[in-house]
Amino acid sequence: MTAPGQKPLIGLVPAYGRDGRYTVQRDYLTAVEDAGGVPVIWGYGPPSGASPPVVEAAKAEAETMLARIDGLMLTGGDDIDPWYFGEAPHPALGEVTPERDAFEVAAVHLAVARGMPLLGICRGAQVINVALGGDLYQDLTAQYGRLLIQHQQRAPRDHPAHAVRLVAGSRLQAIVGRSALRVNSFHHQAVRRVAPGWVASAHSEDGVVEAIERVEGGFGIGVQWHAEALAAAGDVPSQKLFRAFVESARAYRSSGPK
Ligand SMILES: [Mn+2]
Numbered sequence: 099m100t101a102p103g104q105k106p107l108i109g110l111v112p113a114y115g116r117d118g119r120y121t122v123q124r125d126y127l128t129a130v131e132d133a134g135g136v137p138v139i140w141g142y143g144p145p146s147g148a149s150p151p152v153v154e155a156a157k158a159e160a161e162t163m164l165a166r167i168d169g170l171m172l173t174g175g176d177d178i179d180p181w182y183f184g185e186a187p188h189p190a191l192g193e194v195t196p197e198r199d200a201f202e203v204a205a206v207h208l209a210v211a212r213g214m215p216l217l218g219i220c221r222g223a224q225v226i227n228v229a230l231g232g233d234l235y236q237d238l239t240a241q242y243g244r245l246l247i248q249h250q251q252r253a254p255r256d257h258p259a260h261a262v263r264l265v266a267g268s269r270l271q272a273i274v275g276r277s278a279l280r281v282n283s284f285h286h287q288a289v290r291r292v293a294p295g296w297v298a299s300a301h302s303e304d305g306v307v308e309a310i311e312r313v314e315g316g317f318g319i320g321v322q323w324h325a326e327a328l329a330a331a332g333d334v335p336s337q338k339l340f341r342a343f344v345e346s347a348r349a350y351r352s353s354g355p356k
Contacts (some may be wrong), residue, residue, distance in 0.1 A: 103346060106347035108135040109167035111142060111202055112174040114195050126219070129253050129329040133340035135347060138167060142201040156200035157208070164208045169317075169347030172202055172222025176322060177287060183233040190237030192286065200240040203229040215346035219340075220285055223320025227310055232293035237286055238306065247304050249283045255324065255329035259283050262308040262323070268299035269311050270319055273342045274335035281308065281323035283308035317346035 112120035122139055130137040140163045141158070164170070177192040179199050186288025187194075202222075206229035209216050218226040224234055232248065237240045238249060238298035249328045251259035264271040279300070289307040292298050296318070300309035319339070329336035 099133050104351075105134060105136045106168035106351050107138050107166065108169045108171050108344065108347060109140050109163055109205075110171040110173050111198060111205070112139050113173075114142075114198050116291030118218070122173065123326065127170065127325075129326040129336070129340045130171070130344065132337065133163040133275055133327065133344040135169065135340075136210070137246040138166075138173075139290070153204060155199050156197075159203040160201055160208055163266055164205060164212065164214060168351040169217065170205055170209045170345060171343070172216070172218040172225050172320075173326075174222065174284070175221035175282040176276075177220070177236070178224055178228050179236065180234070180236055182228045185233070185236065188236040188240060190240045190286070199225070206230065210315070210318070213250065213350070215317035215350055216319070217317075217343045218310075219326060220322060220324055222355055223291060223310060223322055224287060224319045226302070226318070227289045227293045227296065228298065230293035232289060232310075233291045234287050234297070235290050238288055239286065239315065242288075242304075243305070245300060245304060248286050249288070249302070249306065251283045253282075255282060255284075256327045256333075257282060258328065258333070262300040262302050264309075265297070265299045265301075267279075268309075269317075270299040270309050270339070273319075274338050276335060279335055281321075281325075282325055282327060285322055289320075305313035305316065317343060317344070322347075 112122040127137040181343045298307045299311045309321045310320045325336040
């Protein structure tokens with residue numbers, strides 16, 4: 099049993115609502131706690147907008163956060179401003195939170211540079227991909243061009259609605275110890291071009307990228323499904339993913355750069 103003071107700190111950024119409230123799903127905290135980590139919800143306050151001065155302000159604030167945490171978890175939420183991958187907004191683009199985009203993109207850059215463990219969930223996987231030079235389908239239905247399965251499930255949140263096949267030899271496959279999983283699905287966007295230095299490590303049967311991972315360097319995985327809801331509901335592969343992430347954060351804490 100690790101002494102409480104030695105547990106790795108897992109930083110996450112809450113969603114920011116236009117009503118002035120920060121929100122985060124309890125399941126993210128539960129999944130981290132059950133895996134042996136301490137979730138730290140980090141407030142952020144760069145001004146609105148995605149233009150370069152805002153990104154600079156976000157960088158300084160993200161640096162402050164990363165100096166104090168051992169792992170970075172990017173959680174679900176709104177769509178990312180396609181400005182970050184050089185596109186105009188598609189008519190089917192959903193709500194965008196410029197402050198959160200700027201802060202999280204900056205935090206991902208810094209985490210990768212430090213070799214800090216990185217876990218992205220849903221929007222979080224997309225933020226990682228975009229921050230590191232990949233791009234997205236802004237709306238699968240409008241842009242995918244192939245037959246799709248339902249990725250915005252109407253089943254309950256912890257119901258594994260569709261299957262994903264894991265790429266053989268991937269880190270994700272090694273962690274969960276399976277060649278396929280059933281997962282939940284609440285996304286209308288998805289990774290299109292995977293960022294350099296990262297690869298796809300899971301696909302749904304329609305070919306949509308459902309997970310990405312860092313090829314070399316520290317722990318880096320992004321999953322398109324809400325693994326925190328599955329983990330909190332007792333799904334063993336999802337719990338293994340959180341445990342692997344928190345263990346990497348523990349190793350980073352004892353040996354990583356500060
Ligand atoms: Mn899906």
